[in-house]
Amino acid sequence: xxxxxxxxxxxxxxxxxxxxxxxxxxxxxxxxxxxxxxxxxxxxxxxxxxxxxxxxxxxxxxxxxxxxxxxxxxxxxxxxxxxxxxxxxxxxxxxxxxxxxxxxxxxxxxxxxxxxxxxxxxxxxxxxxxxxxxxxxxxxxxxxxxxxxxxxxxxxxxxxxxxxxxxxxxxxxxxxxxxxxxxxxxxxxxxx
Numbered sequence: 001x002x003x004x005x006x007x008x009x010x011x012x013x014x015x016x017x018x019x020x021x022x023x024x025x026x027x028x029x030x031x032x033x034x035x036x037x038x039x040x041x042x043x044x045x046x047x048x049x050x051x052x053x054x055x056x057x058x059x060x061x062x063x064x065x066x067x068x069x070x071x072x073x074x075x076x077x078x079x080x081x082x083x084x085x086x087x088x089x090x091x092x093x094x095x096x097x098x099x100x101x102x103x104x105x106x107x108x109x110x111x112x113x114x115x116x117x118x119x120x121x122x123x124x125x126x127x128x129x130x131x132x133x134x135x136x137x138x139x140x141x142x143x144x145x146x147x148x149x150x151x152x153x154x155x156x157x158x159x160x161x162x163x164x165x166x167x168x169x170x171x172x173x174x175x176x177x178x179x180x181x182x183x184x185x186x187x188x189x190x191x192x
Contacts, residue, residue: 009030011037011046011047011050012025012026012028012037012047013025013028013158013172013173013176014050014051015158015160015172015173016158016159016160016161016172017160017161017162017163018139018143018148018160018161019051019052019053019132019135020076020080020132020135020136020139021080021139021148021159021160021161022051023047023051023072023073023076023132023136024073024076024077024080024159025158025159025172026038026047026073027073027077027157028156028157028158029155029156029157032155038066038069038070038073039066040066041060041062041063041064041065041066043066044065044066044069045065048132053131053132055128055131056122058122058128060124060125060128064124064125065125065128065129067125068097068124068125068126068128068129069125069129071093072093072094072097072126072129072132072133072136075091075093075094075097076094076133076136079091079094079136079140080136080139080140080148080159083140083143083145083148084145084148089140091137091140094133094136094137096126097126097129097130097132097133098130098133098134098137100120100121100122100126100127100130101120101121101127102118102119102120102121102130103118103119104116104117104118104119105117105118105119143161146167147161147162147163147167148160148161148162149161149162149169149170151170151171151172151177152170152171152177153171153172153177156171156172156176156177158172158177159172160172
């Protein structure tokens with residue numbers, strides 16, 4: 001007898017072609033059951049590094065970063081789902097993350113090229129995650145929601161931004177759900 005149990009990946013897949021949708025994909029379905037990739041502050045921090053968020057080192061009371069990240073993710077998930085469905089959303093929680101005091105700073109380094117960057121207060125985990133909240137707000141306002149999609153595989157809940165030339169992407173990944181669909185279709189044809 002062969003074991004057909006699928007083991008959960010050790011980290012969430014980064015395949016959405018948009019960082020905010022990759023954040024939504026930190027909660028997925030594995031073996032037909034919901035699976036949470038963010039189970040600790042370290043999981044959140046590792047995801048931020050892995051996905052290229054250049055946030056400075058910060059220390060918060062244990063669990064605070066995790067709780068803030070989960071709160072932000074679920075608030076954004078609800079807003080993305082509502083925007084996709086053409087419904088009115090309530091951005092109260094997202095606005096709380098966006099209310100971080102910040103200021104612009106001109107940096108004119110030795111190489112002679114002036115650069116403008118934003119300095120933010122980061123006393124709380126919510127303030128620390130403000131850049132991710134800003135990216136979510138930008139997606140909600142500027143994103144083409146005809147191209148924001150959920151994988152078409154019935155067992156998959158992963159989101160993606162269709163950046164293909166033809167805009168006909170159907171699967172979170174051809175290697176994952178696209179292949180599962182092909183195998184299922186092949187089996188169906190074989191049985192007929």
